[in-house]
Amino acid sequence: MLAKEGLLGHLNVTRFSHRFQVITMPTFVRFRLLLLLLPLALIGLIITGMSGCRGGGDVIHLRYWNGFTGPDGRTMLQMVRRFNEENPDVRVTMQRMAWNTYYNKLFVAGLGGRAPEVFVLQTDAFVRFMQADFLRPLNDKIMGENGIDMSDFDPNVIDTVYHNGNYYAVPLDAYILGMYYNRDLFRQAGIVDEHGDPAPPTNREEFLHATRKITELGQTDIGNIWGFVFTFFRYNLAGIMSQFGGSLFSEDGTRTLINSPENVEALEFAVSLIQEHRVAPNPEAIDSWIGFRQGRVGLVFDGIYMLPDLQRQGDLDFGAAPIPQLGPEPGTWMGSHNICLRADLDEETAEAAWRFARFLSDNSLDWAEGGQVPVRRSLRDTERFNNMYAQREFARQLEIGQYLPSNPFVFEYFTELDLALERALRGRMTPQAALDLAAANIQEIMRRYGIIPSDEADGET
């Protein structure tokens, strides 16, 4: 039916013949010449594409993928360049893309058998890829002659890559949730110590006091001032929840504890900052960070990876400190970038890849410079690290930092967790109701993954 009525079916014939007369060869010939060129160009391209397999000779070629876009990526690129200079027999090429698309790419590449030799996994995604036999166990390399002393690493960090008696990755860093505060606003609100320096809060009372005072500054020429703002809900709340003693899953991983009384209490406290204490604006899931950069927010909780953003800006007088203890016990959220090797590397390539992984770990102070915390204690005990102010402050929390549980359905439970936090913080549901709903949905996911048998009743009520 479509074919019958041409779009221009109603056109008057004459006008076409008119045009026909006018456009003769010369005006049109160039375009058609282009059309003729096309097959030639394509054939050329296919030929060069086919022969383009780089035959690198003796040099071992390593592809190294990560999600370090932005300033991180440039720091990493410099490290890669240095490695290439120092190791002429290996050539590493790095590819980076934003984390939210990175895992898709890695996954598709894995499907096609083109996974890179070396790649970075965040702790969140680690178990998912490990259980799919994506990763090469590294025990032989770690114990080998060019090995690393694993006791140098922080135990809670190294635990995350140690499964069934094997190390599956080398943790490069820990990105810890800490507190950034605006020193100007602190001074304006009079939250200072005896020397007149801004005094970042360390506990719940001080936190509420400081945020209230700053919120009371009210309107300024750049807009409303707020004491606190939620940036990324998941990590903000993971930090707060850890201080209330909550966890998301039972020890054996077969039940979700997301709606445990501890977690509900933590979330209720977070909600009260908006609804009761009114020291934080209604949350916007995205970009609240900009408010802090604008100088309109007294303090935020965010990862150490935000540091370069603030440093680049240049005109913001900010301070960094551990997050105040808002619950009954100390704690914060953290994650790590882990260097992994593809499972099926031949011995020679694996050796080169290991050398590279080791190089990155040994030089993780260079990496820290760009806004990261190294996880080797010997590196942190240096003068150089001590001079990195924000990194040092955040690193004080390393022992109390907690990872979000990593499991095969991590991205699915994240969706549920995010949704529950959003509903509660936006006042659409009570914390209890939101977390109960999330718990029920997560149980459903776990059932689908065969982690809990489908006939078993929901665990926690």
Place this chain on the structure above:
Amino acid sequence: MSNQTPLPEPQEQLPAVGPTARGVENYRGNARRRIIRRYSGYLFLAPYLVLFFSFLILPLIYGFWLSLVDYEMLSPEPPGFVGLDNYSEAMDDPYFWQAMKATGLYVGMAVPLGIGLALLMAVLIDSLPQKRQGFYRLMIFMPTMITITVAGLVWRWFYHSEFGLFNAMLERFDIWVPWLTDTTWAMRSIVLMSVWWTIGVPLVILMAGLKQIPVSYYEAAAIDGATGYRRFLYITFPLLRPILLFVVVLSIIGSFQVFGQTFIITEGGPELATRVIMHYIYDTAFNFYRMGYGAAMSWILFAVIIVFSLLQFRIFRER
């Protein structure tokens, strides 16, 4: 007017084409030659068909097979055949329905708004002096040329309720809009941005269509005293109908597949209010690594689009 001149003899028009013996010979061909002649047109189709079958039909069949298996990429077991399980899972999946609802909402707002505005602007621009038409068309077309990564980032900044540009400008009038923070407003904001971003293509096509309506029709109408909207109603609209159909169908197809805008601006929020079906399929296939289920939902979406397109053809034909 040139429209009234009789058709000139075509032979005179073809100085560049030298006559060949072949054309004449074909006319006298026997049955076999006639068959060859009939099928020889496939030579023109061949290059496209090769591409079409290798990069559209073949992947499509593969995608259909995926929708029938339990294919979870990161599990070491080979995919198992599960029949229509993936499809029935979708029927019971509240997130699937939620995403369909969001998509329906988007299509319901973006298509009429986008096409309506495109049509209005096309007609208005077309009534202006020829010399400046190109300029206005270029201006309205410009947003279409911007990558979604950039456009999304910029609009995200515009829309931010506390720190954004729009609310900063509206503050003077004591207006505060929860652009992206409210579940109802979020979709409206996405639609608004999408109209801005996608109006260029329908506008250009519609303007090309308007150009092809013979001037003589309007002149005749002017003699009859028809002006303004009646001109539009009785001449422009009916004559534009085939192109309008083309544009509406394209717009509906495109709107059902909306993805980039929500993916970048709202990331599906707030509370999944803007997680459209393509977004959910993307999450399922690429974040949760459930290719099978993702493929099944794609096929359901495919079916829905086909139904809507056929409906369109029917409605436009019946008038």
Place this chain on the structure above:
Amino acid sequence: MGISKNTQRAIEVFVLIVAAIFVMPIILVFITSFKPEPEIIRFQGILPIQWTLENFREILGNPEEIPIFRWLLNSLFISSMVTLLVLTVSSMAAYALARLNLPGGRILFFLIIATLMVPPQILLVPVYLILNPLGWLDTPLALIIPAGAGAFGVFLLHQFFKGIPKDLEEAAAIDGCSKLGIYWHVILPLSKPALATLGIFTFIGSWNDFMGPLIFLDSVEKYTLPVGIALFQTSYYAEYGLTLAASVICTFPIIVVFLFFHKFIIRGIAMSGLKE
């Protein structure tokens, strides 16, 4: 033409306002790319208080880490090739389907336009798996060749070709013109506006494609601009100044291309004497 001068003036003012609203965000991007980062973050007026080229300098002055000219060349090359390929194969196919009365042609045509409705994401992984054994991944071919399979061009040109009067073709045939000759000397020249329109759409579509290059290309030096620009954005925040400057660099060439094609359309229409 039945519209009074005053009405026309009112219409023009309205059109101008709407057009200005449409261009505003782009102008904002352009202007803002000359602001220093802190000024971008705190909006204090449209115009920069302090003009700076720092953003551009940082992007352009660091070709090893940010090979933006490579990306620009890649984008130009890939988009041009895609456009040429689509124009060639689609116009040939549309000619065959619209004018040659092929046996089975109608069914084929339906099959082709049905695929317009296929959600593109569904094809991503299968196409990847097809390209892999061909050795085309991480080459421009991976982005060029599959693009030729799109149904939009065939559909659009088919609708235009349908409208070309049969008489011309028959006359050419009587004159001894082969099918190829008719395609080359009659159909193509008559469809210049349609081809130019399709060319623009194809070029822009390919220029702005994000998922394709992201999945099919591995090496940074083979990236296209949109994927390259994404390197300035992280999941956590964006380097606004750099992103905006890169966007300007990315958008500028395409506006030039559009202006070029735009003339093409206008000339085609003007020559045809369609509208006085």
